[in-house]
Amino acid sequence: MLQQWSAGRPDALERLMPLVYGELRRLAASYMRRERPDHTLQASALVHEAFLKLVDQREVRWQGRAHFFGIAAQAMRRILVDHARAHASAKRGAGERPVALDRVDVAADMPGHDLLALDEALTRLTALDAQQGRIVELRFFGGLTMDETADVLRISPATVGRDWTLAKAWLYAELRPPDR
Amino acid sequence: MSGSNDRWARVKDVFNGALARGVDERPAYVASACGQDDGLRAEVERLLAAHVAAGGFLEIAPPSMTGQRIGRYEIGARLGAGGMGEVYTARDVELGREVAVKVGLSPGDDSRLLREAQHAARLNHPHICTVHEVGTFDGRVCIVMERVDGRPLAELIPPEGLAPDEAVRYGIQVADALAHAHRHGVTHRDLKSANIVVTADRRAKVLDFGLSRGLAAGQLEDASTSRAPITADGALAGTLSSMAPELLRGHDGDARADIWALGVLLYEMTTGRRPFAGATPFELCASILHEAPAPVPARVPAALRHAIARCLEKDPRDRFAQSEDACSALEAVPLGAAASSSWRRRVAAAAVVLVLLVAGDIAWRMGSRTQPGPGPGAAGRPAIAVLAFENLARGEETSWLSTGVQSMLATGLAQTPALEVIASERLQEVIRNTGSASELARRAGARVAVVGTIAQAGAAFRLDARVEDLTNGRIVTATSVTGTDLFALVDQLTTRIRDGLGVRGTGRLRRCPPRRSTPTASTARESMRISASSSTSRSGTWRKRSASTRRSPMPTSSWRC
Numbered sequence: 001m002l003q004q005w006s007a008g009r010p011d012a013l014e015r016l017m018p019l020v021y022g023e024l025r026r027l028a029a030s031y032m033r034r035e036r037p038d039h040t041l042q043a044s045a046l047v048h049e050a051f052l053k054l055v056d057q058r059e060v061r062w063q064g065r066a067h068f069f070g071i072a073a074q075a076m077r078r079i080l081v082d083h084a085r086a087h088a089s090a091k092r093g094a095g096e097r098p099v100a101l102d103r104v105d106v107a108a109d110m111p112g113h114d115l116l117a118l119d120e121a122l123t124r125l126t127a128l129d130a131q132q133g134r135i136v137e138l139r140f141f142g143g144l145t146m147d148e149t150a151d152v153l154r155i156s157p158a159t160v161g162r163d164w165t166l167a168k169a170w171l172y173a174e175l176r177p178p179d180r
Numbered sequence: 181m182s183g184s185n186d187r188w189a190r191v192k193d194v195f196n197g198a199l200a201r202g203v204d205e206r207p208a209y210v211a212s213a214c215g216q217d218d219g220l221r222a223e224v225e226r227l228l229a230a231h232v233a234a235g236g237f238l239e240i241a242p243p244s245m246t247g248q249r250i251g252r253y254e255i256g257a258r259l260g261a262g263g264m265g266e267v268y269t270a271r272d273v274e275l276g277r278e279v280a281v282k283v284g285l286s287p288g289d290d291s292r293l294l295r296e297a298q299h300a301a302r303l304n305h306p307h308i309c310t311v312h313e314v315g316t317f318d319g320r321v322c323i324v325m326e327r328v329d330g331r332p333l334a335e336l337i338p339p340e341g342l343a344p345d346e347a348v349r350y351g352i353q354v355a356d357a358l359a360h361a362h363r364h365g366v367t368h369r370d371l372k373s374a375n376i377v378v379t380a381d382r383r384a385k386v387l388d389f390g391l392s393r394g395l396a397a398g399q400l401e402d403a404s405t406s407r408a409p410i411t412a413d414g415a416l417a418g419t420l421s422s423m424a425p426e427l428l429r430g431h432d433g434d435a436r437a438d439i440w441a442l443g444v445l446l447y448e449m450t451t452g453r454r455p456f457a458g459a460t461p462f463e464l465c466a467s468i469l470h471e472a473p474a475p476v477p478a479r480v481p482a483a484l485r486h487a488i489a490r491c492l493e494k495d496p497r498d499r500f501a502q503s504e505d506a507c508s509a510l511e512a513v514p515l516g517a518a519a520s521s522s523w524r525r526r527v528a529a530a531a532v533v534l535v536l537l538v539a540g541d542i543a544w545r546m547g548s549r550t551q552p553g554p555g556p557g558a559a560g561r562p563a564i565a566v567l568a569f570e571n572l573a574r575g576e577e578t579s580w581l582s583t584g585v586q587s588m589l590a591t592g593l594a595q596t597p598a599l600e601v602i603a604s605e606r607l608q609e610v611i612r613n614t615g616s617a618s619e620l621a622r623r624a625g626a627r628v629a630v631v632g633t634i635a636q637a638g639a640a641f642r643l644d645a646r647v648e649d650l651t652n653g654r655i656v657t658a659t660s661v662t663g664t665d666l667f668a669l670v671d672q673l674t675t676r677i678r679d680g681l682g683v684r685g686t687g688r689l690r691r692c693p694p695r696r697s698t699p700t701a702s703t704a705r706e707s708m709r710i711s712a713s714s715s716t717s718r719s720g721t722w723r724k725r726s727a728s729t730r731r732s733p734m735p736t737s738s739w740r741c
Contacts, residue, residue: 129192166195168239172237172238
């Protein structure tokens, strides 16, 4: 499948999703086991590491790399949201606790954030503006830089910057309605 | 569906258009862009408010830049982080000098910050931290600036305040820096003791000129009405307590808001306390707007107390009209014996050029606060002595420049009938024996020094020199010249130093024809594309926004007389 993908069959990558998802999940769990309080896990580090694990880079052209990051960001989003759901139900006393992702550093400056609410708001944003939705997914869940995001979406970094700014404001307004 | 898409496209347009403008221009722009469409206007205003409030929302803490290469800068240890971003040490591999790089936290609408940083990059003053270069890296604003080693002035002020002489000394330096910036149309907007670094030789350097975004209108409104304890945000409290009343009222401040902040600084230096205080931001703002600060103690010279009061006039029209005026008022403050002792620790680093002048017919240049100065040189003329320049390039190949420029400048200044040149060996000997520049000044019978540096990029040289009055730390004149012909540069420097001192030269420098050496490996390292060293490192592009005047693709030349 990897060969098909790198041979220019992006649809092959769609079928890779379970593989990428599994790898990211496994990596996240192993990071957590290392128990290093000084080292917070970053989504970007996970995604990059998964890329190294799964793909022989010599075989992959840049476009393939971009596709990979696009998929990996989606996978990361799913992992984190699944985790948040499981965690919420665990709190209610049901089920076992899955991978401890509490310390995954997806949002340094988002105290008490509600990942599930963000996920839902992001889905609404994507309906309004698909590109902005993708940018948030890539940057927030995939941990990609502005330039990487621009490369993945084949738009200019300046456009990424503008869309990111507006998307953040829109999501913020959705999640933190003015209470005064 | 297409209707909602059209609407979203309009929202995007107006939102982006508003962000491309300054905070104060936004309301008018949004109003005119939305016309009669009140729904559109409400949506854009809602999003703009959310934008201001969002801050670091969704921003992933950026990975450390340590070990990265940005353009020609190798990023070293992280020095600290502030509201605007992170500061790293860095090394300019082309010029071989240490710098500091400030990296903005959030990508996005930083175009205004970039423009302001470009303005700040035009400033060149001994008491302003120089901005060398401005650009973006991976969408984050990067400001490459002079690395200033020292401690924040805020930490140096004891509870009872600094001695008046010290306060005046730093006050003059800061006022002089403000005057320079204001002449270039740059205001600081966040001048406070935490933004001033004092070096080991007691020079104040003002940081972040024009780089402060201050507080956005929304933030200011939130802050000034907040009843939360003021310790919640130290930086905000510092910024607020230096804000002029007109800024708190939402007006655009001009240079006079900086003069107010200078008054706050002087008050803090002399008393150890800030003039206005409150348990909450709301109370602090009320105090600034309506209360007179507690009187400055009588031990402080009356002239200094008056200068502080003048800076802290609530109505900007009652303050000093210009920072030059504030500077002059501070210079007129009579000082005690401590003034010259403040230079005791002014140890000139081994390779700093000192041009010492005896004040003779140039005494008037030193301002009105002249003290009984040392006598003139043996010949009864103002004496100059030249030591080696500090060579920032530090290469083996160019080490001759330190002494080369030294001797050329000495020769050049010796062509001035009104000046007497003191042999450089004698000065270096005094520095070796005493380790003290003020002692040097005394023994050499001089009171004025010129400190200088050489930087080199390719074939281009830049010589910086400044003449300082050793008795009070005032800059008499400062100048820099850039070019490829070292002889012409030294000529220019000589002329400018003479002009700055108000003396005239006769005669000309004797000049030897340049002898070209083979070009050294000075490839124009123009490639700004950064290739990630490993696939897990961040990729990014350094986009330079301000041209450095110190680059040249030409081969290195050297000369010998």
